[in-house]
Amino acid sequence: MNTPMSLVVIGLSLSSSWGNGHATTFRALLRGLREQGHRTLFLERDVPWYAENRDLDAPDFCSLEFYDDVADLELYRPAIRGADAVIVGSYVPDGVAVIDRVAAMRPQRFCFYDIDTPVTMARLDRGDEEYIARRQVPLFxxxxxxxxGEVLTGLMERFGARVAHPLHCSVDETRYFVTHEDVRWDLGYLGTYSEDRQPVLERLLFEPARRLPGQRFVVAGSGYPEGVGWPENVEHIAHLPPRDHISFYNRQRFTLNVTRADMVAAGWSPSVRLFEAAACGTPVISDRWRGLDEFFPEGEAIAVADTSDDVVRMLTELGEAERLAIARSARQRVLTSHTGQARARELVAALRTLRPTRAALTLVE
Structure with missing residues (x-):
């Protein structure tokens, strides 16, 4: 049996899911690691926005500690140097300074987990180095x-990553499952407001809602501006904590997946919402992007819509037997390959291929 690993993860947030998809991604992964005997210390910057909206104060699957500024990471030097691996996540506040400071501590294995890879690459191409600098990519x-998919090749060939491993989002199947609740909405969507997603949301949910006044729709997520023209039959829930996600999905006849523009362009970027909805046995209607079929084959495990007409047709013409067959196929795929435990095994296997080193890391000027 392989020896359990000790990890330090420095991420955007574990304690609060408000306005970010990182928390639920980390929760599923770290819970999977704990169930396999590995130990994790999660370090989170204590910022007011998340401090005021915490929905997980004391996780039972890892240690969670908060730091006030980059200099405070020195308090964790023994843990960082003693861990089998240290992983810095994307969108960490003052990420460039965090990466430099941790690199200088010379951890045994030093890794980056990008939960926003296409966005990161687009930013770096523009010279935007808010949370990682281009010079830092080869440090890991x-x-x-x-x-x-092709994103991994781009990371290595264009940005100098030593090695790039896929580590997709995942779902905790003990928290997302079929509850057999009564259906309340014909189509729903879970996601914070995003300027580049909004036109797609309007095309694939708002317009079908206007054309189907007898059906019920819902959007759950924060950040939507006052000027959004909500159709009368679209309910808006400003924030839905993770504990309520399971009921939210189970009460939908279909759920909608809308993908960020950078991720559509890059492809192979499945949202955690896809896995959560599928685990709940709710069939997904998704926008189209390269690589989707490798996770959920179109027509077999997912319905793909390009236009408002496509959505209206699915909501009015797709038979119940076909709807349920799509849901069953997607759920089986998720339970087989996309749980937190499955992703934890992938992470640990990749980490074990890396040779531990304490050699000095030279920061490229």
Whole structure:
């Protein structure tokens, strides 16, 4: 049996899911690691926005500690140097300074987990180095990426990553499952407001809602501006904590997946919402992007819509037997390959291929 690993993860947030998809991604992964005997210390910057909206104060699957500024990471030097691997996540506040400071501590294995890879690459191409600098990409022993496929090649060839591993989002199947609740909405969507997603949301949910006044729709997520023209039959829930996600999905006849523009362009970037909805036995209607078929084959495990007409047709013409067959196929795929435990095994296997080193890391000027 392999020896359990000790990990330090420095991420955007574990304690609060408000306005970000990182928390639920980390929760599923770290819970999977704990169930396999590994130990994790999660370090989170204590910022007011998340402090005021915490929905997980004391996780039972890892240690969670907060730090006030980059200098405070020195308090964790023994843990960082003693861990089998240290992983810095994307969108960490003052990420460039965090990466430099941790690199200088010379961890045994130093990795980056990008839960926003296409966005990161687009930013770096523009010279935007808010949370990682281009010069820092080659510092990591492994660059773990939310996206797979051609994105991995780009990370190595264009940005100098030593090695890039796919580490997609996942779902905790003990918290997302079929509850057999009564259906309340014909189509729903879970996601914070995003300017680049909004036109797609309007095309694939708002317009079908206007054309189907007898059906019920819902959007759950924060950040939507006052000027959004909600159709009368679209309910808006400003924030839905993770504990309520399971009921939210189970009460939908279909759920909608809308993908960020950078991720559509890159492909191979499945949202955690896809896996959560599928685990709940709710069939998904998704926008189209490269690589989707590798996770959920179109027509077999997912319905793909390009236009408002496509959505209206699915909501009015797709038979119940076909709807349920799509849901069953997607759920089986998720339970087989996309749980937190499955992703934890992938992470640990990749980490074990990296040779531990304490050699000095030279920061490229």
């Amino acid at each position: 022993d492994s660059y773990f990426s939310f996206s797979g």
